[in-house]
Amino acid sequence: MAFCFQVSPDVIMPFGNTHNKLKMNYSAEQEFPDLSQHNNHMAKVLTPEMYGNLRDKETPSGFTLDDTIQTGVDNPGHPFIMTVGCVAGDEETYEVFKELLDPVIEDRHGGYKPSDKHKTDLNFENLQGGDDLDPNYVLSSRVRTGRSIRGFCLPPHCSRGERRAIENLSIESLDILDGDLKGKYYALKNMTEEEQQQLIDDHFLFDKPVSPLLLASGMARDWPDGRGIWHNDNKTFLVWVNEEDHLRVISMQKGGNMREVFTRFCTGLTKIESLFKDRGHEFMWNEHLGYVLTCPSNLGTGLRAGVHVKLPNVSKHDKFGEILKRLRLQKRGTGGVDTAAVGGVFDISNADRLGFSEVELVQMVVDGVNLLVEMEKRLEGGESIDDLMPEQK
Amino acid sequence: MPFGNTHNNFKLNYKVEDEFPDLSKHNNHMAKVLTKEIYGKLRDKQTPSGYTLDDVIQTGVDNPGHPFIMTVGCVAGDEESYEIFKDLLDPIISDRHSGYKPTDKHKTDLNFENLKGGDDLDPNYVLSSRVRTGRSIKGFTLPPHNSRGERRGIEKLSVEALTSLDGEFKGKYYPLKSMTDAEQDQLINDHFLFDKPVSPLLTCAGMARDWPDARGIWHNDNKSFLVWVNEEDHLRVISMQQGGNMREVFRRFCVGLNKIEEIFKKHNHGFMWNEHLGYILTCPSNLGTGLRGGVHVKLPKLSTHAKFEEILTRLRLQKRGTGGVDTASVGGVFDISNADRLGSSEVAQVQLVVDGVKLMVEMEKKLEKGEAIDSMIPAQK
Numbered sequence: 001m002a003f004c005f006q007v008s009p010d011v012i013m014p015f016g017n018t019h020n021k022l023k024m025n026y027s028a029e030q031e032f033p034d035l036s037q038h039n040n041h042m043a044k045v046l047t048p049e050m051y052g053n054l055r056d057k058e059t060p061s062g063f064t065l066d067d068t069i070q071t072g073v074d075n076p077g078h079p080f081i082m083t084v085g086c087v088a089g090d091e092e093t094y095e096v097f098k099e100l101l102d103p104v105i106e107d108r109h110g111g112y113k114p115s116d117k118h119k120t121d122l123n124f125e126n127l128q129g130g131d132d133l134d135p136n137y138v139l140s141s142r143v144r145t146g147r148s149i150r151g152f153c154l155p156p157h158c159s160r161g162e163r164r165a166i167e168n169l170s171i172e173s174l175d176i177l178d179g180d181l182k183g184k185y186y187a188l189k190n191m192t193e194e195e196q197q198q199l200i201d202d203h204f205l206f207d208k209p210v211s212p213l214l215l216a217s218g219m220a221r222d223w224p225d226g227r228g229i230w231h232n233d234n235k236t237f238l239v240w241v242n243e244e245d246h247l248r249v250i251s252m253q254k255g256g257n258m259r260e261v262f263t264r265f266c267t268g269l270t271k272i273e274s275l276f277k278d279r280g281h282e283f284m285w286n287e288h289l290g291y292v293l294t295c296p297s298n299l300g301t302g303l304r305a306g307v308h309v310k311l312p313n314v315s316k317h318d319k320f321g322e323i324l325k326r327l328r329l330q331k332r333g334t335g336g337v338d339t340a341a342v343g344g345v346f347d348i349s350n351a352d353r354l355g356f357s358e359v360e361l362v363q364m365v366v367d368g369v370n371l372l373v374e375m376e377k378r379l380e381g382g383e384s385i386d387d388l389m390p391e392q393k
Numbered sequence: 394m395p396f397g398n399t400h401n402n403f404k405l406n407y408k409v410e411d412e413f414p415d416l417s418k419h420n421n422h423m424a425k426v427l428t429k430e431i432y433g434k435l436r437d438k439q440t441p442s443g444y445t446l447d448d449v450i451q452t453g454v455d456n457p458g459h460p461f462i463m464t465v466g467c468v469a470g471d472e473e474s475y476e477i478f479k480d481l482l483d484p485i486i487s488d489r490h491s492g493y494k495p496t497d498k499h500k501t502d503l504n505f506e507n508l509k510g511g512d513d514l515d516p517n518y519v520l521s522s523r524v525r526t527g528r529s530i531k532g533f534t535l536p537p538h539n540s541r542g543e544r545r546g547i548e549k550l551s552v553e554a555l556t557s558l559d560g561e562f563k564g565k566y567y568p569l570k571s572m573t574d575a576e577q578d579q580l581i582n583d584h585f586l587f588d589k590p591v592s593p594l595l596t597c598a599g600m601a602r603d604w605p606d607a608r609g610i611w612h613n614d615n616k617s618f619l620v621w622v623n624e625e626d627h628l629r630v631i632s633m634q635q636g637g638n639m640r641e642v643f644r645r646f647c648v649g650l651n652k653i654e655e656i657f658k659k660h661n662h663g664f665m666w667n668e669h670l671g672y673i674l675t676c677p678s679n680l681g682t683g684l685r686g687g688v689h690v691k692l693p694k695l696s697t698h699a700k701f702e703e704i705l706t707r708l709r710l711q712k713r714g715t716g717g718v719d720t721a722s723v724g725g726v727f728d729i730s731n732a733d734r735l736g737s738s739e740v741a742q743v744q745l746v747v748d749g750v751k752l753m754v755e756m757e758k759k760l761e762k763g764e765a766i767d768s769m770i771p772a773q774k
Contacts (some may be wrong), residue, residue, distance in 0.1 A: 017399045018443030019538070026542030032568065033541060034606050062399030066540070073603050157400070159447070160414060161407030189415065213598065222454050237586050 005021055017058045020066070023132045028052035031066075033073040040219075042072035042085030045103045059096050063089030067218075068097055071156075074216035084108060087217045089157030091284045091292050105289075109354040110120075117349050118290035118300050121357035124259075124266040130178025130366035133256025137373045138307045139345065142252035143265045143362065145302040146245035146254050146293045148284040149276065154294045155244060156217040161357055163226035163242050170241045173275035174230045185233035185241075188224035202235055217243060219294070236261075237268050245294050245302075249270075256307065264363050290354060300354025305362045307369050309335055313379035314372055319389065323375075326392045327368035328352055345360065348372065364393060401437070401445045409433040412447075414454040419468030422677075423453035426484045440477050442534045444470030452537075452598040455591045459594070461721075465489060465678050468598045470538030472531070472673050474666045486670075490735040499671035499681050502738035504648040505640075511747040514637025518754045520726065523633035524646045524743065526683040527626035527674045529665040530657060535675045536625060537598040544607040544623050551622045554656040555611045562649055564613035566622075569605035583616055587624050600625060600675070602709055615720075617642075618649050626674050626683075637688065639750075643743050671735060680735045686743040688716055688750050689729025694760035695753055696727060700770060704756075707773045709733055709765055710751035729753070745774060 023031055032051050035043040046069065054065045072085025086104060088094055089115040094101055102114045133141070148154060149169065152162045172187050186195055199205035208223045209215055229236040240248040249272070251265035273283055284292035290300040314320055315331075324331060332347040333340040341347075348369055368390075375385045411433050427450065435446045435500075453466025457682055467485065475482055483495045514522070528596060529535060530550065533543045552566045567576055580586035585605075589604045590596055612619040619679040621629040630653070632646035654664055665673035671681040695701055696712075705712060713728040714721040728749055731742040755765045 018439060018441075020443075022442045022534075023540045023542060026540065026546070030542035030545060031540055033603060035568075057401060060399075061403045062401075070602060074601070153403075159404045159407065159412055161404060161411035164411060165407075216602075220455070221451060221597075222414060 001121060008294060017062050017064060020056070020058060020064045023066075024056060028055060029246070031055065033069065033103045035073070035076075037076045038072070038085070039073070040072050040083040040085030041076040041104045042069050042100070043076075044107065046100060050099055053101060054097055057096050059090050059092040061090045061157065063093055063096075063153070063157050065097060065100070067157065068100070071213055071217040071341055071368060074142050075213050078213070082092075084294065087156045087219075087294050088154055088292070088296070090153045091148070093154075094289060094292065094296075095233055101296060105299065105354070109295055109300070110352065111297075112355050114288070116355065117287050118354055119357045120268060120285070120290055120301070121359040122179060122266045123359065124263040126359040127259060127262055127362055127366070129370075130259035130262065130362070131257050133258060133307065133366070133369055134373050135255040137310045137376060138256035138369065139310065140252065140254050141256060141258045141261045141305075141307045142250065142307070143249060143258075143261055143303065143305040144250040145265075145269070145304070145358075146291070146298055147247040147249065147269075147273075147302070148292050149246045150282045150284045152246065154246070155219040155242065156294060160222050160225055163222070165229060166246050167226045167241050169231070169279060169281060170239070170247065170274065171228075173272060174239060175280065176275055177232070177268070177271060180264065181232050181237055181271065183237070184228055185228055185230040187228040189227070202231075204229055204231055204235070204238055206240055209244070214244060217294075237264055239272075245298070258305070258307070258362065258366050262305070264357070298353055301356070301358045301361060302353060303358050303361055304349045305365045306332075306349025306355075307365070308345055309348055309369060309372065310345050311348075311372060311376050314376045314385075315341065315344060315346060317375075317379065317385070323372070323390065324348070324351075327371065328364050328370045328393045397429075401439060401447070402449075405437055409436065412436065414450070416454070416457075418457045419453070419466070420458040421453050421456070421464040422485045422489055423450050423466030423481070424457075425488065427481060431480050435480055437479055438477050440471050440473040441727075442471045442538065443476055444477075444538050446478060447483070448538065448599075449474060449481070452594055455705070456594050464594060465676055467677065468537045468675050469535055469673070469677070470528070471534040474535075475673065475677075476671060482677060486680065486735070489678055490681070491733070493736050495669070497736065498668050499735055500738045501666070501671055501682070502740040503647045503651060505644040505739065507740040508640060508643055508743055508747070510645065510751075511640035511743070512638050514639060514688065514747070514750055515754050516636040518692070518757060519637035519690045519750065521633065521635050521666040521689045522630065522637060522639045522642045523688070524639075524642055524684065524686040525629060525631040526646075526650070526685070526739075527672070527679055528628040528630065528654075528683070529673050529675070530627045530662050530683060531665050532615075532662055533627065536623065536627070537675060543602050544603070547627050548607040548609065548622050550657065550662060551620070552609075552611070552629060554653055554660075555620060557656060558649075558652060561645065562613050562618060562652065563617060564618070566609055566611040568606070568609040580610060583609055583612075585616075585619055587614055587621055587640070590625070593739065595625060609612060618645055620653075625676070626679070639686070639688070639743065639747050643686070645695075647739070653754055682734055682737070682739045682742055684734065684739050684742055685730045686746045687713075687728050688738055688746070689726055690728050690729055690750060690751060690754065692729075692757050693707040693725025695757045695766075696722070698756075698760065698766070700766075704753070705729075705732075706771060707771050708752070709745050709774045710749045 032048045058064045068086045137160050179262040209220050227242045236253050251261045291302045293302050329352040439445045449467045590601050608623045617634050619631040632642045672683045674683050702736040
């Protein structure tokens with residue numbers, strides 16, 4: 001297919017970045033951001049010295065240090081989570097700006113070192129159990145990840161031409177899926193009212209980002225051009241195109257059969273990956289960082305596996321935070337990352353992304369949620385849960 | 394500048410058709426003017442500071458339209474944007490500024506003595522009077538594009554210049570990032586405080602980056618002369634007071650502006666100006682004088698008259714709500730100001746406001762008495 005041209009990373013870019021060079025007329029102090037009110041990973045790591053070292057650099061596609069950190073400068077903090085405060089504009093960002101990103105990655109991902117290797121395991125057969133989380137408590141199960149397509153810049157930086165090429169490639173590949181995965185693509189910009197309403201009712205529709213974390217990094221440019229949603233006819237497998245990452249892949253269903261959700265996830269992902277490869281496009285991956293995504297917090301597996309689970313009693317227990325920590329899980333409200341819990345129903349998912357495989361992370365969710373439900377039942381019966389307290393995983 | 398713009402050159406790997414924005418749902422000046430041909434011609438260009446066509450148009454691509462106003466849909470990143478991208482900007486300027494041609498010359502007149510009257514707009518109707526403009530400082534890039542170092546440089550220069558003012562202009566600077574709560578409350582009560590922009594027209598153009606770094610408000614002790622630093626333009630200069638003495642407001646405006654300009658010139662940073670476009674500002678709609686002279690005026694009867702819009706058009710005035718550009722009017726009180734910016738001088742524009750508002754207040758009084766205003770309808774100015 002010859003409708004687009006993408007430049008391999010080996011092509012030498014003969015030009016510098018004019019605007020970046022103009023800024024060199026100002027000293028590093030004059031340009032260094034004021035991070036005194038800030039509380040994010042970037043602000044914790046970036047020093048004037050580091051800024052001085054990296055400010056004249058750029059990736060082959062022209063992404064600069066200021067581009068990387070802009071979102072963290074513009075967003076000092078977040079009420080519920082410790083934000084990352086920086087993004088990648090292309091695969092090479094993680095290399096050219098490693099002096100900043102390695103410590104950010106280490107801080108964010110439990111001490112992950114620049115020399116560490118990440119293991120990918122998408123073999124669902126390696127998961128133990130997971131098909132019987134109690135549906136009286138576990139309302140739904142979901143696994144998501146992201147994928148970036150090598151040869152294109154990432155959402156903070158990509159042009160309309162690149163975004164459209166990504167969309168075209170995605171549609172071509174997804175259209176080939178069949179069986180349980182057979183489905184349809186809905187481009188955001190020419191959806192009918194009915195289609196839109198249906199996607200809203202199914203909780204599939206994604207909207208133009210409103211979070212300043214995303215807007216400040218440039219991910220919403222040209223909205224809704226090149227963006228869309230693909231899902232299978234069964235509405236259990238969903239792909240978002242050109243939202244925060246090139247692709248977000250989601251497997252989900254009601255109830256507690258996480259095993260089935262994960263099986264479909266792995267099968268679908270593997271198929272999609274090979275379809276892209278048939279078209280000459282791999283996913284961005286390396287043995288140190290695993291799958292390369294826009295936000296450093298999603299490196300590795302990019303995987304968030306979670307359930308919506310009723311834990312009205314456990315969640316009020318004073319050791320709830322501690323239990324989650326030991327299980328390597330995190331809680332969110334049922335509206336997603338920026339929300340609080342409603343009616344005792346929590347979104348419980350793996351906290352880690354990098355340094356553990358997909359199977360390992362989903363196992364933690366399966367085992368951890370099983371334990372939490374057991375604890376909930378105990379507390380319902382007025383019994384103690386002290387003997388159930390887990391070790392640090 | 395010996396270097397090209399890496400990212401822009403990277404995009405040239407994609408064809409014009411692949412990169413051309415989808416403007417099918419759009420209604421702004423940029424979308425009316427930009428064709429694939431113009432895009433193809435301009436896409437490989439950049440200004441000396443690296444501003445590109447995609448930078449210029451991004452806000453217009455991201456914002457298809459606006460409920461109350463026909464937006465411009467593009468911005469300048471530096472003085473040279475207006476030259477390098479003239480194929481796009483000249484037609485937009487012409488469309489926005491009533492047919493202003495690339496060969497036209499703009500007249501600047503900040504001599505307040507040339508204004509006739511204006512000291513006696515009826516304060517029973519005219520609640521307040523205000524004149525604002527913007528200024529850009531030569532040698533720096535504009536708010537959509539400038540770096541923290543530049544913005545801080547602008548702030549430093551501005552604070553130096555403003556704090557040297559005395560007499561009726563003696564005042565104080567309040568940087569946004571280190572304001573006390575008490576100072577903030579006072580500035581809000583005085584209606585002086587500006588906030589981080591929420592309008593996507595502005596945020597999509599990149600003007601809110603690094604907020605609130607190097608942004609601030611300076612005002613004189615009398616609270617009648619105010620300068621915003623690094624908001625939508627390098628400087629926004631505002632003269633205002635309660636009541637209808639527009640003449641006094643304009644006098645203070647001209648005197649203050651001229652004083653400030655002198656000081657900047659001494660530091661070898663004059664204001665961006667040329668004889669074709671007048672004062673160069675971030676938004677093409679503010680070229681020329683950048684001046685909006687207006688009043689808050691009670692016109693409950695006139696505003697519901699069938700010919701209200703026609704009257705405003707003929708007087709070359711525009712209406713806004715009392716909350717500013719993105720608001721509707723409340724309680725029959727309107728913000729009435731000059732519609733033009735480019736092609737007529739400051740004095741001429743304020744004269745239009747003075748004469749036009751006087752007429753409209755007379756019309757309002759007539760309508761209050763149940764009399765007709767047909768004989769008073771003005772000719773097109």
